Amino acid sequence: MRSEDRATARRKLDTRLNPLRDSESLLRPPRGWVKAIREALGMTTAQLGRRLGVSQPRIVALEKAEARGAITLESLEKAAHALDCRLVYALVPRQPLEETIKERAAHKARQRLASTRHSMALEAQRVDAADEDAQLKGLVDRMLQKAGSELWEEGE
Numbered sequence: 001m002r003s004e005d006r007a008t009a010r011r012k013l014d015t016r017l018n019p020l021r022d023s024e025s026l027l028r029p030p031r032g033w034v035k036a037i038r039e040a041l042g043m044t045t046a047q048l049g050r051r052l053g054v055s056q057p058r059i060v061a062l063e064k065a066e067a068r069g070a071i072t073l074e075s076l077e078k079a080a081h082a083l084d085c086r087l088v089y090a091l092v093p094r095q096p097l098e099e100t101i102k103e104r105a106a107h108k109a110r111q112r113l114a115s116t117r118h119s120m121a122l123e124a125q126r127v128d129a130a131d132e133d134a135q136l137k138g139l140v141d142r143m144l145q146k147a148g149s150e151l152w153e154e155g156e
Helices: 004-022 033-041 045-052 056-068 073-082 097-122 130-146
Strands: none
Touching: 004 097, 033 045, 033 056, 033 073, 045 056, 045 073, 056 073, 097 130
């Protein structure tokens, strides 16, 4: 994907996901959504099992698996359908994706400049703080223009 396309994709995803970021109402209940909705509907595990075509103990296991975070999306979708619900699945970034990219670029730029700073100090060629800030900003800007997978390489 080209860098312009990645930037557009980030903006579109941020627009879609930003309203969800602070929504506590979407967090999974401690006992899981299946059990919470089943109980709210007044449906027994046996009744849900019949709707899903599985045994009652399998529903208990399914609810426990969801509470542990060990349920598959396929099983959750089937349970949602049996409860006359729609499964909504999303990864909601803790902050806008654009901010994540900016922070990562700044982190990588500081790493690179620290290495250069160390070498220059050994050669008695220190750079003053204003020049170092300008170098950092320039490097961050160049990294943001690309914003590709190199931002996520570890150990530079």
